Amino acid sequence: MYAGIIAIIVIAAAGYWLMQPAQEPEPAPVPSEPIVYRSTWAWPTRIDPAVGSDGSSTAAHPNLYNSLVRITPEGVVGPELAESWTTSNEGMTYTFTLRQGVMSHAGNEITAEDVVFSMDRLLGMGEGLAYLFLPYIDEVTAVDTYTVQFDLLKSFGPILTVMPNFFVLDKDVVMENIAEGEYGDLGDYGKEWLMTHDAGTGPYKVKEFLLEEKLVMEKYEDYWGETLDVEGFKFVENAPDIMEMIGTTEPITVRTMMSRMELERTDSWQPIENLEEMVQTEGVEMIGEVGTSLLNLMMHTNKAPTDDVHFRRAMVYAFDYETVVTDIFPHTTLVKGVVNEVLPGYTPDLEPFRRDLDKAMEELEQSVYYDQLDEIEIEIHWCAEVPAEERISLLFMDNMADLGISVKIVKEPWLSMIETMADPELSPNVVVVYNSVHFPEAGGDLMRYHSESAPTWEQNEWLLDETLDQMIEDALGTVDQAERFEKYGEIQEYIYDVCPTIYVLQTTTLRCVQDYVDYPYVEYGEQVSGFVYKVPLGFRTYYGLYTGVNQP
Amino acid sequence: MNIKKYVAYRLISSFFVLFGLSLLIFSLSRLVPGDPARLALGPMAPQWAVDKLRAQLHLDEPVYIQYIYWVTNVFRGDLGQSLVTRRGVFNDIFEFFPATFELVIFSVILSTSLAIILGVTSGKYANSLWDNIVRVTSYVGIAIPSFVWAIMSVFIFGYLLRWFPTLGRLSSGVVMPTKVTGLLLVDSLIAGRLGVFRDAFYHMILPGTSLVISRLAQEARITRASVVENLHKDYIMAARSFGIPERTITLKYLLKPSLIPTVAIMGMDIAGSMGGSFIVETIFNWPGLGRYGMSAMLSNDINAIVGVVMLIGVFFAFMNILVDLITAYLDPRIMMKLRGG
Known part of the structure; x- marks a missing residue:
């Protein structure tokens, strides 16, 4: 009896001790209060x-x-x-x-x-x-x-x-x-x-x-x-002493850490619902960084019926871009051409594609497949690991129904998708894919249309167009920047006419941050709207430029 | 057959099981779509680099040749290179295994002790209010998988109440103790750093209990059923009629036979925890084998996938033998058979 009581007391005392946060002074390798x-x-x-x-x-x-x-x-x-x-x-x-x-x-x-x-x-x-x-x-x-x-x-x-x-x-x-x-x-x-x-x-x-x-x-x-006292390469005041990059994107874990001020900035993979919950916490705000990537619906130009340019144009005009940026991916922006508008070398001369059912029908009537619509079924593949892409596919199906085109939606794991897109026979009519640029110029995006990219996930369009290849190689080989950008413009016009892609949106990377840290975006960036800042191209994550105080 | 012969027999049969497992997982990992070399190097990597890596991994050879290479290397202690960490899979497993093992040990101690206490008290007082509470909560425990418990515990004890840490094995800024075993609780004690021990323990509570709950519920129910069954056996009645105190009857005559089915389940649960902690480790950013295995699967890291699955297989085989031996210890009839009686 007494032994039991003593055991309970000992266990309770040990439990209490263990529950206390570690405050034992450690052999400190860093200042006592590092940022x-x-x-x-x-x-x-x-x-x-x-x-x-x-x-x-x-x-x-x-x-x-x-x-x-x-x-x-x-x-x-x-x-x-x-x-x-x-x-x-x-x-x-x-x-x-x-x-x-x-x-x-x-x-x-x-x-x-x-x-x-x-x-x-x-x-x-x-x-x-x-x-x-x-x-x-x-x-x-x-x-x-x-x-x-x-x-x-x-x-x-x-x-x-x-x-x-x-x-x-x-x-x-x-x-x-x-x-x-x-x-x-x-x-x-x-x-x-x-x-x-x-x-x-x-x-x-x-x-x-x-x-x-x-x-x-x-x-x-x-x-x-x-x-060496070099301007532009010195630490700003209150630059972090310690920088931790933590390998998790788990929403509940990230949200908990933000609420406990154990995290200064979230990753860019948080669902919008989680971000909106986090900003309810005092001291947490949401920032948006205009990205250089595009979300594309890539159309196979060597497979019926998307091998017909009028059929493709009909699909491009039937797609409802506004719904995507307002309802499905709020805070993203519409594409105004064939590359992201923030890229140097982007041409503003092309009229952006927007939903216009009259134009879509006009194009469809010119298509060689117009009389066979009853027999045609378009296949669209979306990446199983990105659930939001299903909503894009459903919208696409709904939009195409307005033209009388039936669509089959296929959910496919990324690894399988890569395999499928490597083969022109297996590649579907349409694939939903995010494309990043290889370097911050229009050419860094346009180069994905080169034939060398065709067997990769970067290009489901299968353009295999020697003229275009020549134009891309010529532009990339041009040393003079103005001349190069002019050539980028010509390539954009060429692609615009071929119409191989439905440019769905320009990405905006959303994150939550603690308001006690100042970010270089604010210092160097241009405020676009609300919380959205335009990040200078090529700007990299230099933590030495972040200013802040240790968590309160 | 004596015990030594029995163990030898089981080890040999386990070897064949593991051989079968290796054939299966090796073939499956090679059948998954996507070229692992291309995936590892990226879509824009030059073909010669991809070909080089393919040759290095023997992916340019038929699957059975690849398997022969793999088996030969395994006997040399080489499980191949991970395409994610670019290190030897053996080194990776050696690095990540202790974190999972520590978590599993913690949860085993917790679940075993609680399951026995709950099962025995519930069975002993069958159909009482206490028994009903234990049975109903057990159902809830069994029905909800461990990753849901993990999310709920992060939300309740991390987000709302803020009682426990929810990330990693140590708090930010706490310096890791010198690695001896890789088990932080042990290493911190060896280093005499009680603060680190406390912090590591503190971090283990939520992931550990998340792994425990569904297992605990299952084991408590089985223990209860077994206790109820044995409670009405003649030898218990005889013990009572001899006037042996109830506490002695419970601990000495009732508990031992009642634990036999529980031990079998516990063994499988423990082995299952090694491989079943994938999502729990991901939620808590616990740098263990489960998280490593998850990364490997998402990246088609073929050598790491095979390495992790084989390790879990070895653990299962080992636990099977251990469970049989413990069962033999608990049940004299089995022991007699093993001794040729």
């Missing part, structure tokens, strides 16, 4: 800049590493590790002069040899964003300690716009950490080690990387921007 900035992201994050290419990876890269050049908040190419650069040989050679005295996190000075090594590594591995450089870079050579020369295989106009995606690694650090691997003397090129560590020069360095949980970065106090 912590926490955000959630879709996982996994691959911090090796030669491997990662998704959203969370490319958010981490510019904080851990530096590029030769960057896109400034004003949207133009500016210096970063390279102080200056010159172009010669009709745009076939670029020579960069490096900043002297830039030290890596390991304390080694960054020289031309590191740049050569980093580009060789990127091209040799062929992963991540290497595809942006592989068709164009012939050779990179160190002219002297601080001069590096890039020789191109063929002219590539947007090379400087693409260059911020190339990050420089400290060669010595990588070579100290290579393991056995498939690259001969270079082992695994440091790939395994660099998945959880960095060899960079960026404003933050890896403090801890808990795979499948979070990446913790800490401010690098000897960042070259500070030590």
